[in-house]
Amino acid sequence: MRGWLAQTAGGLPKTFWYLWTGTLINRTGAFVMLYLEIHMVVEYGFSPAFAGLVLGLFGGGMALGSLAGGVLADRWGRRSTLLVSNLALAATAIVLGFVFQPLAVAALATVYGFWNGLGRPAFSATMVDVLGPSMRLRGMNLNYWAINLGFSCAAVLAGVLSRTPHLTVFLLNAGAQLVMAAIVFWRVPETQPVRSAVPGRAPVEGSIGTVLRDRVFMLFVLLNLGLWIIIEACKLIPIAMHQRGMDAADYGTVIAVNGIMIVAFQLFVPRLLAGRDRSRVLALAALLVGLGMGAVAIAGTVPLLMLTVVVWTAGEMLNAPVNGTLIADLSRPEMRGRYQGVASMGFTAANFFAPVFGGLLLEHAPPATLWLVLAALGVVVAAGQLFSGPVRERRARALQEPKPAVTEGANLAPAAA
Numbered sequence: 516m517r518g519w520l521a522q523t524a525g526g527l528p529k530t531f532w533y534l535w536t537g538t539l540i541n542r543t544g545a546f547v548m549l550y551l552e553i554h555m556v557v558e559y560g561f562s563p564a565f566a567g568l569v570l571g572l573f574g575g576g577m578a579l580g581s582l583a584g585g586v587l588a589d590r591w592g593r594r595s596t597l598l599v600s601n602l603a604l605a606a607t608a609i610v611l612g613f614v615f616q617p618l619a620v621a622a623l624a625t626v627y628g629f630w631n632g633l634g635r636p637a638f639s640a641t642m643v644d645v646l647g648p649s650m651r652l653r654g655m656n657l658n659y660w661a662i663n664l665g666f667s668c669a670a671v672l673a674g675v676l677s678r679t680p681h682l683t684v685f686l687l688n689a690g691a692q693l694v695m696a697a698i699v700f701w702r703v704p705e706t707q708p709v710r711s712a713v714p715g716r717a718p719v720e721g722s723i724g725t726v727l728r729d730r731v732f733m734l735f736v737l738l739n740l741g742l743w744i745i746i747e748a749c750k751l752i753p754i755a756m757h758q759r760g761m762d763a764a765d766y767g768t769v770i771a772v773n774g775i776m777i778v779a780f781q782l783f784v785p786r787l788l789a790g791r792d793r794s795r796v797l798a799l800a801a802l803l804v805g806l807g808m809g810a811v812a813i814a815g816t817v818p819l820l821m822l823t824v825v826v827w828t829a830g831e832m833l834n835a836p837v838n839g840t841l842i843a844d845l846s847r848p849e850m851r852g853r854y855q856g857v858a859s860m861g862f863t864a865a866n867f868f869a870p871v872f873g874g875l876l877l878e879h880a881p882p883a884t885l886w887l888v889l890a891a892l893g894v895v896v897a898a899g900q901l902f903s904g905p906v907r908e909r910r911a912r913a914l915q916e917p918k919p920a921v922t923e924g925a926n927l928a929p930a931a932a
Contacts, residue, residue: 523782524657530645531654533702534638535661537695541601542665544691547608548573549673550684551624552750553766556757561617563754567874569621570750573628574866580632581863582723585856588637593644593852594705600634601696605689612685632863636856643843643851644706648915652785655839660781667774674767708848725850726857731910732845734903736861738797739838741896743865745804745889746831749773751873752811752820758882765817772824773831781832793837794904798897800837803830805893812886844911 548570551559555566580600587596607630611623646654676684727733753766788796807827814820846854876885 537698538661541695543668546669546673547688567870571867571871572625576625576628577632577863578860580629581859584633585636585853588852593637593641596637597699601692603630605692608685608689612682635859639855640852656836659835663774663777670771739861744869747865747869769820773828776828797900800830800834801897805890809890812883
């Protein structure tokens, strides 16, 4: 056990552990959207389509915030961007606690999503900055474990707090955001690499457009978007439960399986994946996620719904550490914030597409339609991962190879060139 712990968590820098602690606190307090998922139809009185729209606007706000956050992380700095994100999240959560009018809830959910997305690229870039290539898989896996440990606590708290005064939920969330801001302010230094220009040349610059024109990277982002559309459709399970005459409050119990599995087993995943082909792992993950979410079509009881979560969570667990390291490996170091921003947009945009279009299908199509479409999407993503894998790995290797120093104006011999 001592040897396993050393291999899993040993040797990681202090800054990583401060970030890890902030993740745990932040995600434990992130029960606001879970609270809304459970209560928008039952207590707020929103229709399934409008509830899906609110969740989608939250995701759309995150996608826009991710793009802006990627630029700010490179130009303004990781630390400053993180501080602004968490302070603004706290303020928005408090305002959201006083609002019940549908359009106001939708608008504030969009703003809340924007501030949430703003900090993601800066956080990811800081994580990559402090973790060298040899520690990246372990660090990403540990952080993902903290995310889901916090999410499991949040899922339980969302159920417990459903009987407390409405405003209490939002005030507790704001408090978690302020604690995260304090950790960043006191313990997390600025990690943005200092650019050193070659004499006689301007420093290397780029833009979001540079990232968007990177076809290898953007195909990977598109495949991630497809995978996360399937996963984020879990937010529609409470609506499906309500339509089937089940108690939507049991959703907290159902979705808690996701966090419990990840907390119990995620730390063993790196050893399981050691030496495996990354593209095949990602393809298997997509198939499991599609199968699990597709099975919701025939799951008519809480235990059966919990079983579907077991299947798609297994795929999510395989995907997460490999995905995080690949995004880092495919990012140009001088534009790491922008690459992380666009990658984060791929994840967060799923928070828009899944609930908006999924909500429409739940309301206007036969009950099984949404879940069967998600199963088919899982097959498409798996095929895409296998097809694009070789080119992606060649690009990753090329970016990780050290560049030889070139003296300005030197007359290179053909062999050296």
